[in-house]
Amino acid sequence: DQQVKQNSPSLSVQEGRISILNCDYTNSMFDYFLWYKKYPAEGPTFLISISSIKDKNEDGRFTVFLNKSAKHLSLHIVPSQPGDSAVYFCAARQGYNTDKLIFGTGTRLQVFP
Amino acid sequence: EAGVTQFPSHSVIEKGQTVTLRCDPISGHDNLYWYRRVMGKEIKFLLHFVKESKQDESGMPNNRFLAERTGGTYSTLKVQPAELEDSGVYFCASSQSLGQGSSYEQYFGPGTRLTVT
Numbered sequence: 001d002q003q004v005k006q007n008s009p010s011l012s013v014q015e016g017r018i019s020i021l022n023c024d025y026t027n028s029m030f031d032y033f034l035w036y037k038k039y040p041a042e043g044p045t046f047l048i049s050i051s052s053i054k055d056k057n058e059d060g061r062f063t064v065f066l067n068k069s070a071k072h073l074s075l076h077i078v079p080s081q082p083g084d085s086a087v088y089f090c091a092a093r094q095g096y097n098t099d100k101l102i103f104g105t106g107t108r109l110q111v112f113p
Numbered sequence: 114e115a116g117v118t119q120f121p122s123h124s125v126i127e128k129g130q131t132v133t134l135r136c137d138p139i140s141g142h143d144n145l146y147w148y149r150r151v152m153g154k155e156i157k158f159l160l161h162f163v164k165e166s167k168q169d170e171s172g173m174p175n176n177r178f179l180a181e182r183t184g185g186t187y188s189t190l191k192v193q194p195a196e197l198e199d200s201g202v203y204f205c206a207s208s209q210s211l212g213q214g215s216s217y218e219q220y221f222g223p224g225t226r227l228t229v230t
Contacts, residue, residue: 002155004155034218036221041223042223042224043117043204043206043221043222043223043224044156044204044221045221046218046219046220046221049218089155089156091156098161098169099144099146099161099168099169099208099219100146100158100161100169100171100172101146101148101156101158101219102158103148103155103156103157104155105153105154105155106155
């Protein structure tokens with residue numbers, strides 16, 4: 001039973017436009033959410049995070065939105081750049097007493113010129 | 114500052130053999146984690162060390178897997194005997210501790226790709 005779901009395995013966006021990556025979760029005990037970016041043959045790189053007490057966090061071109069009632073979060077990248085092409089993983093922390101991260105299956109983003 | 118390092122980067126072994134993976138966390142990080150990604154699926158948690166103690170090993174698949182972190186520095190993950198389904202990429206991550214139950218973001222190493230034939 002997958003607690004963190006990324007239902008779009010891939011996304012293709014033109015350079016300069018907005019990329020929106022979506023993530024759904026089922027466990028209401030998750031208290032912290034993170035997005036990681038992964039290039040081939042490398043480990044995941046932390047991108048941006050959001051606490052469950054917030055609904056938005058912004059860092060440069062990257063913004064994460066959290067809708068707790070819908071158990072949904074999204075990552076917005078604007079403007080998208082070719083260097084953003086990678087696999088993006090959504091991850092959730094299970095709660096105060098554990099640091100375990102639960103990952104989604106990832107979305108492959110391709111930004112074309 | 115050096116990141117999380119893992120050795121080897123790739124290992125090919127036969128079913129029934131033993132393999133030991135090593136992880137060196139970022140200096141000063143008390144928390145060390147092992148994760149595994151199998152065949153393009155999600156990255157799955159294996160276990161979590163706080164210094165030399167196992168905090169959470171709920172993700173370890175079975176007793177063929179043994180993780181150690183002697184002295185609270187580097188960690189090893191041994192698979193003995195290896196089975197075909199153990200193939201995948203094993204990631205190590207580390208993080209600081211802010212206090213009880215809370216940590217900074219986890220920083221991942223490049224992973225060890227294990228192929229069991």
